[in-house]
Amino acid sequence: GIQxxxxxxxxxxxxGANSTLRCNxxxxxxxxxxxxxxxxxxxxxxxxxxxxxxxxxxxxxxTVATERYSLLYISSSQTTDSGVYFCAAxxxxxxxxxxxxxxxxxxxxxxx
Amino acid sequence: NAGVMQNPRHLVRRRxxxxxxxxxxxxxxxxVYWYRQLPEEGLKFMVYLQKENIIDESGMxxxxxxxxxxxxxxxxxxxQQVVRGDSAAYFCASSPNxxxxxxxxFGPGTRLTVT
Numbered sequence: 001g002i003q004x005x006x007x008x009x010x011x012x013x014x015x016g017a018n019s020t021l022r023c024n025x026x027x028x029x030x031x032x033x034x035x036x037x038x039x040x041x042x043x044x045x046x047x048x049x050x051x052x053x054x055x056x057x058x059x060x061x062x063t064v065a066t067e068r069y070s071l072l073y074i075s076s077s078q079t080t081d082s083g084v085y086f087c088a089a090x091x092x093x094x095x096x097x098x099x100x101x102x103x104x105x106x107x108x109x110x111x112x
Numbered sequence: 113n114a115g116v117m118q119n120p121r122h123l124v125r126r127r128x129x130x131x132x133x134x135x136x137x138x139x140x141x142x143x144v145y146w147y148r149q150l151p152e153e154g155l156k157f158m159v160y161l162q163k164e165n166i167i168d169e170s171g172m173x174x175x176x177x178x179x180x181x182x183x184x185x186x187x188x189x190x191x192q193q194v195v196r197g198d199s200a201a202y203f204c205a206s207s208p209n210x211x212x213x214x215x216x217x218f219g220p221g222t223r224l225t226v227t
Contacts, residue, residue, distance in 0.1 A: 030212050030213045031211065031212070031213065031214065031215070031216075033215060033216065035218070041201055041221060041223065042220050042221065043155075043203060043218040043220075043221065045215070045217060045218060048215035050213070086154075086155065088155070090211055090212070096157075097211070097212070098145075098157075098160045098167060098168040098210075098211045099145065099157035099160065099168065099170075099171065099211070100145070100147070100155075100157065100205075100211075100216060101157070102147075102154050102155040102156070103154070104154050105154065
């Protein structure tokens with residue numbers, strides 16, 4: 001099945017700083033999503049982005065499907081951005097094409 | 113439009129009891145997925161269902177676990193004779209179409225604790 005790798009595994013930011021999270025995937029995808037798991041454990045949908053670029057407030061994401069990676073940008077970070085960010089993908093075909101395969105996540109801590 | 117709803121949000125069961133987790137998909141969504149997040153592990157796919165049909169259960173443990181999505185009512189994930197290793201967060205997701213080229217919307221999860 002598809003492999004999804006995220007980097008860095010941990011990230012500590014001063015409030016107000018910017019950051020870039022990376023997600024590499026091993027196969028062509030027809031679904032790629034970014035999530036934020038907050039400290040209470042809830043999974044929040046951030047972006048559905050199998051290709052292209054999207055922006056939502058201080059967050060933006062870019063997926064370069066031909067090179068098999070996606071980036072999540074967080075600008076002017078706030079303490080409420082803390083949590084774990086997951087990337088998940090569904091391969092275009094073959095084994096696992098019904099399911100989202102998740103990376104291990106990037107744990108972000110934003111300190112005041 | 114209400115999001116994906118899961119209940120209960122927290123469930124405590126003693127070893128050997130049964131756990132029933134419910135998921136109501138978003139309005140108009142007929143595709144449901146269940147995922148499990150074990151402590152210190154990532155999120156893993158369990159099962160994909162459409163109304164009255166199991167499409168892919170390749171991630172379900174072979175014993176004690178079952179899932180259904182009846183014509184009427186929520187999807188149910190059932191765990192019989194729970195053991196401590198079943199303690200985890202169980203997430204349900206739904207989509208309006210099949211998993212190809214469509215976003216999956218996640219519910220808030222059910223946190224199962226087995227004592």
